[in-house]
Amino acid sequence: MGLSQIKQRIAAAEAAAGRAPGSVCLIAVSKVQPAERVEAVLREGHRLFGENYVQEAAGKWPAWRTEFPGVAVHMIGPLQTNKAKLAVELFEAIHTMDRPSLATKLANLAQARGASPELFIQVNTGSEPQKAGVLPGDLDGFVKDVRALDLPVRGLMCIPPDAEPPESHFAMLAGMAARNGLDGLSMGMSGDFEAAIAAGATHVRVGSAIFGARDYSAR
Numbered sequence: 001m002g003l004s005q006i007k008q009r010i011a012a013a014e015a016a017a018g019r020a021p022g023s024v025c026l027i028a029v030s031k032v033q034p035a036e037r038v039e040a041v042l043r044e045g046h047r048l049f050g051e052n053y054v055q056e057a058a059g060k061w062p063a064w065r066t067e068f069p070g071v072a073v074h075m076i077g078p079l080q081t082n083k084a085k086l087a088v089e090l091f092e093a094i095h096t097m098d099r100p101s102l103a104t105k106l107a108n109l110a111q112a113r114g115a116s117p118e119l120f121i122q123v124n125t126g127s128e129p130q131k132a133g134v135l136p137g138d139l140d141g142f143v144k145d146v147r148a149l150d151l152p153v154r155g156l157m158c159i160p161p162d163a164e165p166p167e168s169h170f171a172m173l174a175g176m177a178a179r180n181g182l183d184g185l186s187m188g189m190s191g192d193f194e195a196a197i198a199a200g201a202t203h204v205r206v207g208s209a210i211f212g213a214r215d216y217s218a219r
């Protein structure tokens with residue numbers, strides 16, 4: 001596929017949904033990808049990336065930030081509380097805030113640093129036992145608690161169940177964001193970002209459709 005085709009498809013999906021051009025941020029998910037593929041996308045001018053693993057991001061991005069000014073990296077993978085300190089130093093945003101202990105930790109770090117990454121609350125829209133995220137019934141209370149900690153909540157994030165059409169999950173997330181007065185919606189991946197844009201996504205997270213398939217055995 002490649003970057004320019006994905007950008008064209010995003011523009012077409014924005015237009016089809018009657019949304020302003022450029023209203024959707026493309027997060028190029030670079031986890032596990034070989035350096036030369038990421039550098040090619042950086043040289044094409046793209047500056048917003050997503051990573052899943054704190055250690056991997058810590059090894060890759062400091063040098064690229066120096067070489068390519070304007071880079072922003074968002075954390076989109078599960079975040080262990082004991083990696084939160086490193087994470088707030090590495091990322092402009094964290095999309096996977098999903099529990100009170102992590103919120104408290106991030107609030108303490110924000111106090112100490114006088115700054116915080118933008119935060120998205122991950123919602124387990126399918127209530128899947130193995131999946132991270134706040135359960136839908138717990139979300140409104142969690143949003144209140146997080147706001148009381150003075151944390152910058154930008155919006156909500158979800159990963160729909162593999163085996164279901166994603167549309168109802170995207171619509172559910174959009175409804176939960178609206179009723180909580182949140183306008184950021186991090187949803188949509190390589191296989192379903194157009195449906196997510198139709199449902200109001202502000203941030204789509206696209207990896208393999210830009211970079212090619214990930215080879216986990218080569219790590």
Ligand SMILES: *Cc1c(COP(=O)(O)O)cnc(C)c1O
Nearest residue numbers: 029076189190205206207208209
């Ligand atoms: C890996 C990952 C993506 C990108 O997935 P693709 O199918 O390669 O586009 C998006 N979001 C999250 C949370 C991921 O872990």
